[in-house]
Amino acid sequence: MSDQFDAIVIGAGQSGPFLAARLAGENKKVALIEREHVGGTCVNDGCTPTKTLVASARAAWMARRAGDFGVAVKGPVSVDMKAVKARKDAVVGASVESLTEWLGGIEALEYIEGEGRFLSPSEVQIGERTITAPQIFINTGARAAVPDWPGIDKVPYLTNSSIMNLDTLPGHLVIVGGSYIGLEFAQMYARFGAKVTVIDRGDRPASREDADISAWIRKILEAEGVTFLFKTTVESVTRAGGGVLLSLKTGERRASVEGSHLLIALGRTPNTDALNLPAAGVKTDKRGYIVTDEHLRTSAPGIWAMGDVNGRGAFTHTSYNEFEIVGDNVIDKGDRSVAGRIPVHGLFIDPPLGRIGMSEDEVRKSGRKALIATRPMSRVSRAKERGETQGMMKVLVDADTKQILGAAILGIGGDEVVQVLLQLMAARTPYTTMVETVHIHPTVSELLPTLLGDLKPLD
Numbered sequence: 001m002s003d004q005f006d007a008i009v010i011g012a013g014q015s016g017p018f019l020a021a022r023l024a025g026e027n028k029k030v031a032l033i034e035r036e037h038v039g040g041t042c043v044n045d046g047c048t049p050t051k052t053l054v055a056s057a058r059a060a061w062m063a064r065r066a067g068d069f070g071v072a073v074k075g076p077v078s079v080d081m082k083a084v085k086a087r088k089d090a091v092v093g094a095s096v097e098s099l100t101e102w103l104g105g106i107e108a109l110e111y112i113e114g115e116g117r118f119l120s121p122s123e124v125q126i127g128e129r130t131i132t133a134p135q136i137f138i139n140t141g142a143r144a145a146v147p148d149w150p151g152i153d154k155v156p157y158l159t160n161s162s163i164m165n166l167d168t169l170p171g172h173l174v175i176v177g178g179s180y181i182g183l184e185f186a187q188m189y190a191r192f193g194a195k196v197t198v199i200d201r202g203d204r205p206a207s208r209e210d211a212d213i214s215a216w217i218r219k220i221l222e223a224e225g226v227t228f229l230f231k232t233t234v235e236s237v238t239r240a241g242g243g244v245l246l247s248l249k250t251g252e253r254r255a256s257v258e259g260s261h262l263l264i265a266l267g268r269t270p271n272t273d274a275l276n277l278p279a280a281g282v283k284t285d286k287r288g289y290i291v292t293d294e295h296l297r298t299s300a301p302g303i304w305a306m307g308d309v310n311g312r313g314a315f316t317h318t319s320y321n322e323f324e325i326v327g328d329n330v331i332d333k334g335d336r337s338v339a340g341r342i343p344v345h346g347l348f349i350d351p352p353l354g355r356i357g358m359s360e361d362e363v364r365k366s367g368r369k370a371l372i373a374t375r376p377m378s379r380v381s382r383a384k385e386r387g388e389t390q391g392m393m394k395v396l397v398d399a400d401t402k403q404i405l406g407a408a409i410l411g412i413g414g415d416e417v418v419q420v421l422l423q424l425m426a427a428r429t430p431y432t433t434m435v436e437t438v439h440i441h442p443t444v445s446e447l448l449p450t451l452l453g454d455l456k457p458l459d
């Protein structure tokens with residue numbers, strides 16, 4: 001027997017639950033299907049747990065540095081990994097609980113546990129049950145990509161999901177992938193006290209960032225004991241002792257590294273394989289991401305795709321924004337789209353990187369006339385007072401319109417401070433307005449007018 005709904009949402013990530021709730025609020029009968037855990041990656045094995053662990057790692061680091069501030073800590077600082085995990089589990093647990101409670105209290109919404117699979121453009125099967133709706137919204141996210149290295153099926157390895165169960169300190173954590181996931185875990189585990197090696201095929205960490213930002217990231221992590229092996233790929237993996245031996249290739253040179261634990265951080269695979277998308281007529285690209293137009297409509301009328309699964313964002317803020325876009329369009333008959341969305345992201349090493357708009361590389365490639373200013377964090381009094389002067393600020397401005405094109409702030413508070421510039425950018429306000437505005441002293445943001453006052457032509 002088929003259950004008829006007004007709308008079906010597949011996946012309870014960072015847009016699905018909010019859209020399901022909003023539709024239910026419009027007196028629609030809604031089904032929300034989730035195969036693993038409500039809240040998806042962000043809440044369970046992404047943003048929330050990693051930033052909670054980053055906070056523990058920072059506490060350990062500050063305790064070790066206490067003497068720099070004239071504070072005595074008697075004896076060596078040690079980290080209780082079971083307590084660190086328990087704290088992380090408590091923060092995640094509270095988030096999942098409040099989300100579950102909230103969704104459970106919405107009368108018109110039925111939460112269905114299980115894996116959703118299309119039978120046709122309007123029918124979804126979950127186990128023995130088949131449900132139908134004229135509107136279906138896909139929010140199934142992505143998972144860690146696992147490479148096909150020879151031997152990978154015979155060695156224990158960790159991903160961002162399984163590392164969440166670790167409550168012991170690795171002797172030597174080898175991380176393959178030196179981007180967002182790899183870097184956040186690298187610094188965190190180095191601060192917990194593990195030996196950490198990061199392997200990447202590129203020539204620098206976070207290679208989507210400008211070279212000067214990458215150089216600072218490398219310097220910050222190396223100063224904390226992280227070893228980087230760049231231009232290096234993994235040829236094969238085998239079991240060694242209790243851990244894993246990786247055979248590596250750097251140019252023509254071959255070497256090996258043995259780790260007690262291996263973490264794979266090589267990007268993501270969209271969760272589209274279980275959906276049986278051909279039955280619904282939903283097209284995917286070569287990498288398996290669902291193809292959508294700017295309004296997030298798929299190739300099948302009546303089916304939308306939001307979040308990581310459409311390959312347009314890969315961040316919680318982009319997924320949530322896509323709930324807002326689809327919600328406004330479907331419910332309020334709006335005309336919102338992702339066109340013109342300003343790209344923003346953070347990299348939550350410590351100090352963090354906040355990034356908005358275009359990078360310097362992107363501005364150069366665009367060929368437009370631009371202005372640029374940079375300032376080391378060592379020339380920010382707040383950073384000096386805090387004893388954390390690593391990093392730099394960078395801003396790029398259109399030479400003709402005087403509007404901000406992009407900015408990077410790698411330094412204390414960089415993730416928050418950069419959003420001051422984001423507001424100017426979104427409002428299309430010329431940077432000169434900020435130069436004339438008085439800011440609070442002593443803060444990092446007070447240096448933004450000074451930074452903008454130093455703008456020079458980008459040669």
Ligand SMILES: Cc1cc2nc3c(=O)[nH]c(=O)nc-3n(C[C@H](O)[C@H](O)[C@H](O)COP(=O)(O)OP(=O)(O)OC[C@H]3O[C@@H](n4cnc5c(N)ncnc54)[C@H](O)[C@@H]3O)c2cc1C
Pocket residue numbers: 010011012013014015016033034035036037038039040041042043045046047048050114115116117139140141142160181271274275306307308309313314315316317318319348
């Ligand atoms: C380690 C890590 C750290 C991160 N840190 C940040 C950060 O600091 N800031 C940031 O903005 N982003 C961060 N991200 C990215 C962020 O987690 C994702 O972009 C975000 O979760 C958005 O995902 P989503 O809404 O597309 O779906 P997801 O959160 O991935 O959820 C999809 C859900 O769909 C379910 N599902 C899949 N297939 C089916 C099916 N067939 N039937 C039923 N259910 C299904 C899954 O079980 C899952 O619960 C991080 C990611 C990782 C891995």
Ligand SMILES: NC(=O)c1ccc[n+]([C@@H]2O[C@H](COP(=O)([O-])OP(=O)(O)OC[C@H]3O[C@@H](n4cnc5c(N)ncnc54)[C@H](O)[C@@H]3O)[C@@H](O)[C@H]2O)c1
Pocket residue numbers: 147176177178179180181182184199200201202206207232233234265266267268313314315345346347348
């Ligand atoms: N702070 C945040 O917002 C945050 C944090 C973590 C994750 N995320 C999200 O998760 C996504 C995935 O992150 P990620 O770090 O896993 O992937 P990524 O795609 O950002 O980086 C993968 C890295 O692996 C390297 N690589 C790929 N194949 C390789 C190989 N065979 N050998 C050696 N190196 C190889 C690449 O050069 C690259 O540096 C990101 O795109 C991001 O959207 C966001």
